[in-house]
Amino acid sequence: MQFNNQQSVYSQITDYLKKQIFSGVYEAGQKMPAIRELAVMLKVNPNTVVRAYSDLESEGLIYTESTNGKFVINDTEFLQKSKINYIKKIATEFSEITKECKISNQEIMSIMEEIYGK
Amino acid sequence: MQFNNQQSVYSQITDYLKKQIFSGVYEAGQKMPAIRELAVMLKVNPNTVVRAYSDLESEGLIYTESTNGKFVINDTEFLQKSKINYIKKIATEFSEITKECKISNQEIMSIMEEIYGK
């Protein structure tokens, strides 16, 4: 995984894991990768993974079983809702940018078609 | 202007100014606000504005006239291209997230309609 400089590494990891949960790479109730294992995979310090997991836990997407590891919350309805909210947030940000740039709806549509048509 | 903690302040300012240029608040060839003036307006240190302007200059959106200040590049075609590229970049990022989350096109459409319908 490549990290950019615009955002902190830990929050890029949070977003990365969130998308994996939403996409079903990690399903409801399933075990997440161990902290140290993920740290090696992503080539970051374990503490950075801890921070990302901690954020996901605050959002209620995962929980900790003391010595067993971290698990995706076992509530598909909650996961589905969170996913929709996440997309809505991103879509709203996108729409605000297009409005601020005074892009016509027609222009947006043609761009979107180009992208989704790929 | 309100700053969030997800991004550095200077790059939030860069984005803010970029959108103002693209929307025509500052037109091709027009003078940008003075560093100090903008710093006061945004309640940040002048150094932070300097950094944002420097980013815009690297992108070729503005240029410096030694003692007169910073000006929007006098090339409407370039500005238009930059704007389209900017929106394409954002739109691509958005589409990548929706793909990673395995959102169906139908779901996206319903979300987009909800947002643009507002």
Place this chain on the structure above:
Amino acid sequence: MQFNNQQSVYSQITDYLKKQIFSGVYEAGQKMPAIRELAVMLKVNPNTVVRAYSDLESEGLIYTESTNGKFVINDTEFLQKSKINYIKKIATEFSEITKECKISNQEIMSIMEEIYGK
């Protein structure tokens, strides 16, 4: 039994057993539950129970009969003294917090009445 994250599990078990001894659930001279049995009951690893028993033994509240198990010390006077000291320690800690927070005696009394009135 529910464990919290503020304290280590073994010391929560130590406190739990101590209170059972002081309350007479396990009386002077009586046998304590076997390590494995208690481990199953509390859903912890036997090692954790061992550690808690070891703490109680250090405090002189229980002793080991080599092949028979662990027993409550057969000295009611000592148990009574330990109990009073335990409560005094807790009460002293409580009073120190109230003093550090500059709570008036009157406020404490009203809080205590509310709690003990329940």
Place this chain on the structure above:
Amino acid sequence: MQFNNQQSVYSQITDYLKKQIFSGVYEAGQKMPAIRELAVMLKVNPNTVVRAYSDLESEGLIYTESTNGKFVINDTEFLQKSKINYIKKIATEFSEITKECKISNQEIMSIMEEIYGK
């Protein structure tokens, strides 16, 4: 400051600072000690102080002004309420222990008088 082994260092610091806020050592709106300054004072790593401050911020007792430092929340009513709740929590824990130990109210009273009479 002396730390014990029963609780994590960061949460002992959280409690320590909380009591200082509740007692008025740091008043509403007042600046808290800088992270590194406090770390030196308490002879701990700055990260440990960061963690403690972060907990206080989650509880709403302090807030951060980007490059100025951390400040006590400027809401005396909220502080007063938090203080009472904190004491109630501690008092409830104390009363539960006394109940579990089957201490008579009379015994508690005599212990409390001894302590508060000091």
Place this chain on the structure above:
DNA sequence: GTGGTCTAGACCACA
């Protein structure tokens, strides 16, 4: 092997 905490210390953004 699992998570939690902590240290020593660095580098960054911002004022």
Place this chain on the structure above:
DNA sequence: GTGGTCTAGACCACA
């Protein structure tokens, strides 16, 4: 000088 993030790495509790 202020907070925020990150690394390398250690030690602990628990299973």
